[in-house]
Amino acid sequence: MTTPTTVAAVEVTGLGVTLGGAHILTGVDLTVRTGEWVTVIGPNGAGKSTLLRAVGGLLPASTGAVSLFGTPIARLRRRDRARTVATVPQSPVVPAGMAVLDYVLLGRTPYVPPLGRESAADLAVAYDVLDRLDLTGFAARALATLSGGERQRVFLARALAQGAPLLLLDEPTSALDIGHQQEVLELVDQLRADHGLTVLATMHDLSVAGEYADRMVLVAAGAVVADGPPRTVLTDELLGTHYRARVRVIEGEHGPLVVPVRTRRAVD
Structure with missing residues (x-):
């Protein structure tokens, strides 16, 4: 499917979900x-x-509207x-006994x-996708026999x-693990570069999120409280206010790195 480049991939306006x-x-x-x-972050x-489920059409909006590439999502068959x-949800439903290849083929x-x-x-x-994600050897394996990371x-392959x-x-x-985190995110970023893929993600690891995202959106209590490049969103003040955490944000090679700071040391 070709997509016009003059319109936004995602346009969310006044979205409310109840x-x-x-x-x-x-x-x-x-x-x-x-x-x-x-990348959307937040406590x-x-x-x-x-928000992701509403953008993907998996949840109805109580107010507002969602459009994908200029078409209201309600009009898409x-x-x-x-x-x-x-969509890659946090906890996908996996049919009992399904093999890896059959599950990936559901994407087709x-x-x-x-x-x-x-x-x-x-x-x-x-x-091809199985090969890119180092999963070719698992094609005939039942999903239930794999580790959580596998x-x-x-x-993602599906x-x-x-x-x-x-x-x-x-x-x-x-x-x-950290090695496969990098492999997966680098693959997604390479597909984005090669095919113009648009990515909207949620992530808890703020340092990793800041290295890959062009822009970050901080959501708290159901509303957007900050939106901009990682260096403007990942700040000591914003993270301290909305995560209620003590952190130190330091400059990294590809983006800001967020380091937790202990409030005090235990006394022996």
Whole structure:
């Protein structure tokens, strides 16, 4: 699917989301340009995952609107939406007994005709993604037999196999060791450079988030409280106020690094 470069990949205006009578998001405005990497940060319960789910069309908005590449999300048919946006949630539902290759091939569903089967091209895409994520040797393995980090890479593989121009990543590195964190994020960044992929992510590791994001959005209590380049959002003052944490932000090679600071040392 080709996407125009003159319109934003994501346009969120006055978004409100209410779940179980509780206002999770209120009046959120967010624009993500085509080809941009934007990472949403914020304390637990701030509404980060809810925002991603609303952008992906998985949650209805109580107020406001969401558009993807200039089209209101409510006007996108399910198959068209699946060709436009791919999501890696924090806790994907995995069918019992499913093998890794079969799970990754689910990402090709939007391109398979009704009552049809995956083509040779679909299989080629799946194997290419497995290879890029160092998962080729796991193709025949049941997902349930993999470690948490291995499963996390399989979840990303399915999303990448989907071939959508917009990728939503909800804590994509939470189960990965530092080496695989770098591999996954570098791969996503390379795909962004090669294919104009747009990335909207949530991340808890602020230092890693600041190294990869073009822009960061700080959400607290369901509202955007800061939006800008990492160096303007990752500050001692903002993080101290909204995370209630003592930190020191230092300059890194690719972005600011956030270091926790102990309030006091224990006395022997």
